[in-house]
Amino acid sequence: MKKERIAKSTKSTWITLGIVVVAYVIMQTLAETGVLSSLVKGLLVPLCTYAIMAVSLNLTVGILGELSLGHAGFMCVGAFASAFFSVCMKESLPAGPRFFLALLIGILAAALSGFLIGIPVLRLKGDYLAIVTLAFGEIIKNLVNVLYVGRDENGFHFSIKDVLSLGMGKEGKVLINGAQGITGTPKDSNFTIAAILLFLTLIIVLNLVNSRSGRAIMAIRDNRIAAESIGINITRYKLLAFSISAGLAGMAGVLYAHNLSTLAAQPKNFGYNMSIMILVYVVLGGIGNIRVSMIAAVILTLLPELLRELQDYRMLIYSIVLIVMMLFNWSPKAKEWREKYSLKRFLGKKAAKEEA
Amino acid sequence: MALLEVKNLGISFGGLRAVDSFEINIEKGQLYGLIGPNGAGKTTVFNLLTGVYKPSDGKVTLDGKNITGARTTQINQAGIARTFQNIRLFKELTVLENVKAGLHNNHPYSTVEGILRLPRFFKVEKEMDQKALELLKVFDLDKEADYLASNLPYGKQRKLEIARALATDPKLLLLDEPAAGMNPNETRELMDTIRFVRDKFEMTILLIEHDMKLVSGICEELTVLNFGQVLAQGKTQDVLNDPQVIKAYLGE
Numbered sequence: 001m002k003k004e005r006i007a008k009s010t011k012s013t014w015i016t017l018g019i020v021v022v023a024y025v026i027m028q029t030l031a032e033t034g035v036l037s038s039l040v041k042g043l044l045v046p047l048c049t050y051a052i053m054a055v056s057l058n059l060t061v062g063i064l065g066e067l068s069l070g071h072a073g074f075m076c077v078g079a080f081a082s083a084f085f086s087v088c089m090k091e092s093l094p095a096g097p098r099f100f101l102a103l104l105i106g107i108l109a110a111a112l113s114g115f116l117i118g119i120p121v122l123r124l125k126g127d128y129l130a131i132v133t134l135a136f137g138e139i140i141k142n143l144v145n146v147l148y149v150g151r152d153e154n155g156f157h158f159s160i161k162d163v164l165s166l167g168m169g170k171e172g173k174v175l176i177n178g179a180q181g182i183t184g185t186p187k188d189s190n191f192t193i194a195a196i197l198l199f200l201t202l203i204i205v206l207n208l209v210n211s212r213s214g215r216a217i218m219a220i221r222d223n224r225i226a227a228e229s230i231g232i233n234i235t236r237y238k239l240l241a242f243s244i245s246a247g248l249a250g251m252a253g254v255l256y257a258h259n260l261s262t263l264a265a266q267p268k269n270f271g272y273n274m275s276i277m278i279l280v281y282v283v284l285g286g287i288g289n290i291r292v293s294m295i296a297a298v299i300l301t302l303l304p305e306l307l308r309e310l311q312d313y314r315m316l317i318y319s320i321v322l323i324v325m326m327l328f329n330w331s332p333k334a335k336e337w338r339e340k341y342s343l344k345r346f347l348g349k350k351a352a353k354e355e356a
Numbered sequence: 357m358a359l360l361e362v363k364n365l366g367i368s369f370g371g372l373r374a375v376d377s378f379e380i381n382i383e384k385g386q387l388y389g390l391i392g393p394n395g396a397g398k399t400t401v402f403n404l405l406t407g408v409y410k411p412s413d414g415k416v417t418l419d420g421k422n423i424t425g426a427r428t429t430q431i432n433q434a435g436i437a438r439t440f441q442n443i444r445l446f447k448e449l450t451v452l453e454n455v456k457a458g459l460h461n462n463h464p465y466s467t468v469e470g471i472l473r474l475p476r477f478f479k480v481e482k483e484m485d486q487k488a489l490e491l492l493k494v495f496d497l498d499k500e501a502d503y504l505a506s507n508l509p510y511g512k513q514r515k516l517e518i519a520r521a522l523a524t525d526p527k528l529l530l531l532d533e534p535a536a537g538m539n540p541n542e543t544r545e546l547m548d549t550i551r552f553v554r555d556k557f558e559m560t561i562l563l564i565e566h567d568m569k570l571v572s573g574i575c576e577e578l579t580v581l582n583f584g585q586v587l588a589q590g591k592t593q594d595v596l597n598d599p600q601v602i603k604a605y606l607g608e
Binding site for chain 1: 406408427428429432433437438440444445446447448449453456457458460461463464465467470471472473477480481484520521523524
């Protein structure tokens, strides 16, 4: 009986991981046999990126229970920290170790910024927390936009004004060029790496949720006062969840940055539009339901691209899908219907019949 | 020396003196009652003892250790666990997980061990499951172990809260109106459970209650609060026959 319980949560984790593996194998085969259009091929890495973002935001919104509207900010930190490293090390390191180090740097930088921002922000509750995270997300994006970094024979030069005030020598090269961002990032990521990272993200988040720390985090979400009364350190676990969530968003940022040769922080990619979009995946997929939020991210990223041919009707269909998904996942009637016709129950009945 | 010694405890909210020079001594293994009319400051005393409010003055000693003004988390680790007047369960967790959350501090393994599923994770989780199921069995909740806490009927939710508090392995258990909203049958059952908990876990229990049947049935000693001050203190029967107490409850 006791064994079954651990086994049950493990089973659900395996199913989720299995979905990723199967999806990867199918897409990879299709890509290699040339069935996929170049449009879809180009979408494979972003799909994983957004899926990672959705899963990591679900850790904050669904498991920790705090509404964060600045998640793209952490993605931005991870993207820029890692791209900066990769551009610096472009000549001196081979692609493999370079990307691995860039990945570590991106994750750590984002997790650290999550930790630092979390200290003041997590003291707030509800709407206030949402607004402040929104502000921090914008601050990060805008800070990156005025940052100029160059390198010459004397070392690194920093400025927050313009390229000229870097005061570099003749051999100098601008690495981060303000609003134009970083150019010439090596394209080190590919679909396989992206799928592996999504896989890792799921392992981290799902195993965290089904462990002692995850229980503490969810206890805080359900009732802070009661959690305190049984000796759970509130600040510690809130910061832990927020930092891990930020770190994983940073990982998505690394993936994003190394899939493009030019990286610039715009409202579209790291602004609050993105944060809201990721939040939409999480809310529609199911707050606290890691697996479905991942699937929602994939569907909702893929859909607008696949509907391009329909032109004017594109957003119409997109919004209908949003509404249908919302109803399917959340309306009580739909839930009832799903229970009634669920695959599990169908299989269960079949098994019972066979036994009889 | 008494397990819990409270001297001259008081708190003011602005101009309101909610609790004033509150004193109590509870011996180990005692079943102690805290009663008083509505608004007398009983729950405020609990909140002071568990660190939800910081006392304006006074001193609280648990088992020889000064815990005055400590944080809730620290006080729980020092050995005080409580239940709440308005039930506070982890609603989206299962019954078993609620109790396992209570076992949090006594069965540690690190976050990394949890994420990487190292051997200690399985070992400690198994211990936790065993311990939690044992506790649930005491409260006759083991059959509902996999239910969501919010799906339990009211009486069982109250029991689960006690089980969760006990999981933190406290020296002193504070019960805030455990019989609130229960019918006479459930109350009788609860009285047996409280006595059983005291005997089985050698627990010291301080409880707030309005149900006089329960109070006179199980409490050995009582303290009566009125307008934030101690009105009477002593053996249950003596206190309940005290004319001042009767006056406070029934009026002149």
